[in-house]
Amino acid sequence: MTTIVNNRVEVMHGVNLDQLGRRDPAHYGSLDLGALERRIDQWAHELGLSVRFFQSNHEGEFVEHLHELRDMADAVVLNPGAWTHYSYAIHDALELTGLPAVEVHLSAVDQREEWRRVSVIRDLCLATVSGRGADGYRQALELLKEELS
Ligand code: DQA
Numbered sequence: 001m002t003t004i005v006n007n008r009v010e011v012m013h014g015v016n017l018d019q020l021g022r023r024d025p026a027h028y029g030s031l032d033l034g035a036l037e038r039r040i041d042q043w044a045h046e047l048g049l050s051v052r053f054f055q056s057n058h059e060g061e062f063v064e065h066l067h068e069l070r071d072m073a074d075a076v077v078l079n080p081g082a083w084t085h086y087s088y089a090i091h092d093a094l095e096l097t098g099l100p101a102v103e104v105h106l107s108a109v110d111q112r113e114e115w116r117r118v119s120v121i122r123d124l125c126l127a128t129v130s131g132r133g134a135d136g137y138r139q140a141l142e143l144l145k146e147e148l149s
Contacts, residue, residue, distance in 0.1 A: 008051075009050070085119065
C-alpha cells in the first residue's frame with residue numbers, strides 16, 4: 001500500500017539570515033541560524049511535519065531553489081530578509097511553486113522603517129507572522145499543518 005504524505009515543509013532563509021547571532025538582538029534575538037533551525041525542527045517534529053532548510057545570500061540561488069520546490073515540498077515557510085521588501089523575482093518564483101506559503105519575520109517589520117513595511121510577497125502568502133522572534137516559525141508551522149490536513 002502506498003501512503004501519500006502531505007507534510008513536507010521547506011523553510012527558506014534569505015539574505016543575511018546566516019548572520020543571526022551577530023545581528024542586533026533587539027530585533028532578531030540571540031539565536032544563531034543553526035540554533036533557530038534546530039528549534040524549528042523540534043516544533044515540526046511535534047506537529048508531525050517534515051522540514052528541510054535552505055539559506056542563501058544570492059537572490060538567483062533563492063529563486064532557483066523555489067523553481068525546484070514544486071515536487072519536493074508541500075508548503076513553504078519563508079523569510080527572505082531584505083528581499084521581502086523589493087524582490088519581484090522572488091514574488092514571481094514563489095507564485096510559480098503554487099504551494100501554500102507563510103511569510104515570517106523575526107522582527108516587527110511593521111513598526112520599523114517605512115521601507116520594511118512593504119512586502120512584495122504578502123499577497124501570495126496565507127499569513128504573515130512578524131515580531132514574534134523564533135516563536136513566529138512555530139506559528140507558521142501550525143498554520144501550514146492546518147492547511148495541509
Ligand atoms: C527580517 C526583516 C527584514 O527587514 C530584514 O532585512 C531582515 C530580517 C526579519 O526577520 O525580521 O534581514 O526579515
